Amino acid sequence: MIGVDWGTSSQRAFRLGADGAVLERREAGRGILHVEGGHFAEALRSIAGDWMDGGERHVLLSGMIGSRQGWVEAPYLACPAGPDDLAAALVRVPFEGADVLLVPGLTDADDADTPEVMRGEETQLAGLPSLLEEDALACLPGSHSKWARLADGRITAFRTYLSGEMFAALRSGTILGRMMTEGPMAEDAFDRGVARSGEPGHLLHHVFGVRTLGLMHRLEDADSAAYLSGLLIGHEVRAALPTGRLVHLVGAASLCGLYARVIEACGGSAVVEDSEAASRGLARIGRAAKWD
Amino acid sequence: MIGVDWGTSSQRAFRLGADGAVLERREAGRGILHVEGGHFAEALRSIAGDWMDGGERHVLLSGMIGSRQGWVEAPYLACPAGPDDLAAALVRVPFEGADVLLVPGLTDADDADTPEVMRGEETQLAGLPSLLEEDALACLPGSHSKWARLADGRITAFRTYLSGEMFAALRSGTILGRMMTEGPMAEDAFDRGVARSGEPGHLLHHVFGVRTLGLMHRLEDADSAAYLSGLLIGHEVRAALPTGRLVHLVGAASLCGLYARVIEACGGSAVVEDSEAASRGLARIGRAAKWD
Numbered sequence: 001m002i003g004v005d006w007g008t009s010s011q012r013a014f015r016l017g018a019d020g021a022v023l024e025r026r027e028a029g030r031g032i033l034h035v036e037g038g039h040f041a042e043a044l045r046s047i048a049g050d051w052m053d054g055g056e057r058h059v060l061l062s063g064m065i066g067s068r069q070g071w072v073e074a075p076y077l078a079c080p081a082g083p084d085d086l087a088a089a090l091v092r093v094p095f096e097g098a099d100v101l102l103v104p105g106l107t108d109a110d111d112a113d114t115p116e117v118m119r120g121e122e123t124q125l126a127g128l129p130s131l132l133e134e135d136a137l138a139c140l141p142g143s144h145s146k147w148a149r150l151a152d153g154r155i156t157a158f159r160t161y162l163s164g165e166m167f168a169a170l171r172s173g174t175i176l177g178r179m180m181t182e183g184p185m186a187e188d189a190f191d192r193g194v195a196r197s198g199e200p201g202h203l204l205h206h207v208f209g210v211r212t213l214g215l216m217h218r219l220e221d222a223d224s225a226a227y228l229s230g231l232l233i234g235h236e237v238r239a240a241l242p243t244g245r246l247v248h249l250v251g252a253a254s255l256c257g258l259y260a261r262v263i264e265a266c267g268g269s270a271v272v273e274d275s276e277a278a279s280r281g282l283a284r285i286g287r288a289a290k291w292d
Numbered sequence: 293m294i295g296v297d298w299g300t301s302s303q304r305a306f307r308l309g310a311d312g313a314v315l316e317r318r319e320a321g322r323g324i325l326h327v328e329g330g331h332f333a334e335a336l337r338s339i340a341g342d343w344m345d346g347g348e349r350h351v352l353l354s355g356m357i358g359s360r361q362g363w364v365e366a367p368y369l370a371c372p373a374g375p376d377d378l379a380a381a382l383v384r385v386p387f388e389g390a391d392v393l394l395v396p397g398l399t400d401a402d403d404a405d406t407p408e409v410m411r412g413e414e415t416q417l418a419g420l421p422s423l424l425e426e427d428a429l430a431c432l433p434g435s436h437s438k439w440a441r442l443a444d445g446r447i448t449a450f451r452t453y454l455s456g457e458m459f460a461a462l463r464s465g466t467i468l469g470r471m472m473t474e475g476p477m478a479e480d481a482f483d484r485g486v487a488r489s490g491e492p493g494h495l496l497h498h499v500f501g502v503r504t505l506g507l508m509h510r511l512e513d514a515d516s517a518a519y520l521s522g523l524l525i526g527h528e529v530r531a532a533l534p535t536g537r538l539v540h541l542v543g544a545a546s547l548c549g550l551y552a553r554v555i556e557a558c559g560g561s562a563v564v565e566d567s568e569a570a571s572r573g574l575a576r577i578g579r580a581a582k583w584d
């Protein structure tokens with residue numbers, strides 16, 4: 001089977017054995033925003049055409065490729081849902097020479113009935129061993145961080161925090177970014193931001209401190225990006241983390257490392273999962289799929 | 293006397309009578325960001341040179357013109373401070389043909405000793421009749437909203453909220469802005485955002501709802517900017533407003549109208565002050581100044 005985790009900015013393709021093992025892997029920059037004129041079939045052939053020519057006829061796609069801006073829109077499935085529910089709701093994509101199926105995203109509603117959506121993360125969660133626990137908590141940090149509750153093989157609920165995208169927007173679009181210089185992540189400044197997130201005051205007030213601490217020479221220009229990052233992740237973790245919980249972190253190693261640091265500073269504990277969640281999730285859903 | 297409220301993006305000049313009445317007023321776009329090569333003297337002559345030629349020798353400047361990026365840096369004065377304290381700390385600017393003084397900004401520290409700064413707002417507050425009350429609360433909405441406590445003629449404390457600049461950054465730099473269309477402010481959508489700000493969940497979670505409500509066709513593209521504005525101002529007011537307080541609003545009429553709406557929705561009450569606070573503040577400080 002072929003699995004493709006196909007997001008907004010990149011494509012990760014896996015040739016998977018019958019047991020789910022990754023036999024080959026490839027990565028390309030042709031995320032859906034970089035595929036012009038709707039030429040998704042060509043983009044798929046470009047990354048996995050030789051595998052299909054070699055006999056792989058089952059192709060499973062997950063991520064933003066199933067969104068309104070993607071190849072074919074796969075309607076969201078409501079929580080709770082697990083790999084078997086996702087497999088039963090796959091959407092077929094017209095394609096010559098292989099059977100191509102799309103994993104739907106998931107939807108949920110928060111306490112006030114405001115909708116939640118994810119696309120791609122459900123497949124990573126489907127590949128997480130702790131999905132089978134009685135009650136587990138997972139976090140997938142990123143532009144739109146997802147915090148998901150897992151129980152008995154299903155994703156039961158999730159919440160999104162815009163921390164990553166807000167960091168980028170504040171850095172590039174406000175006075176806070178004017179002082180920021182590029183450089184290695186300053187851990188001390190990051191920790192100061194995390195500590196600040198636990199002090200009295202709203203985030204809208206706390207972010208102004210990035211400016212004033214700089215003005216008063218109490219925060220170096222080279223440290224202010226790390227401080228702002230710690231402040232935002234600190235606010236997110238304090239809002240999302242139930243007291244003392246264990247969090248399974250899924251995502252880029254460096255970002256997971258920062259989240260683990262904040263979770264521990266806030267009284268929780270964290271396990272950084274290996275980076276194979278997406279391929280394992282694709283394999284798990286693919287095994288339950290009805291192929292042509 | 294001549295008073296100039298000289299900010300980042302614009303200049304407002306007043307010719308003031310001995311009683312503080314505005315005899316003439318002018319406005320120009322030559323804020324400090326638009327004055328190249330440090331030619332502030334020319335910019336001052338350009339807006340008020342004929343008044344000086346006509347005999348006005350006393351010129352008082354307030355706002356970002358006294359910042360590090362301005363003409364001469366006027367060190368911040370610590371709270372509590374009132375018009376007489378400001379007048380005693382004016383900074384003289386070398387200038388041919390008139391006596392030019394700069395009003396310093398104010399500084400304060402929040403509960404966790406993070407610094408606060410304002411420049412220009414202290415002069416508006418100095419012109420507010422409620423400065424003389426025993427205990428008054430004023431709000432100056434804007435890119436960096438200021439909430440100030442006033443008592444017996446002095447500004448005793450203040451806090452800044454980055455709501456205005458965050459709105460602009462989220463709109464121009466995130467996925468939330470991609471759906472937003474220009475148009476008249478939709479009051480219903482603004483009120484929905486204000487109501488949302490009072491529901492459980494952190495701002496970093498609430499902002500993602502702008503995206504999901506749009507995706508699920510529960511918020512029109514034409515309404516999403518107003519919703520986000522209500523959400524941010526709602527968060528600011530809920531954080532800054534002590535229960536049931538009266539707030540004196542100083543600033544642009546349309547923005548003050550929105551803040552008044554939110555303050556009332558949150559159980560407070562609001563008075564929108566007239567737009568003469570800056571000229572009255574310049575006149576008040578100028579009367580106490582030591583001119584050459």
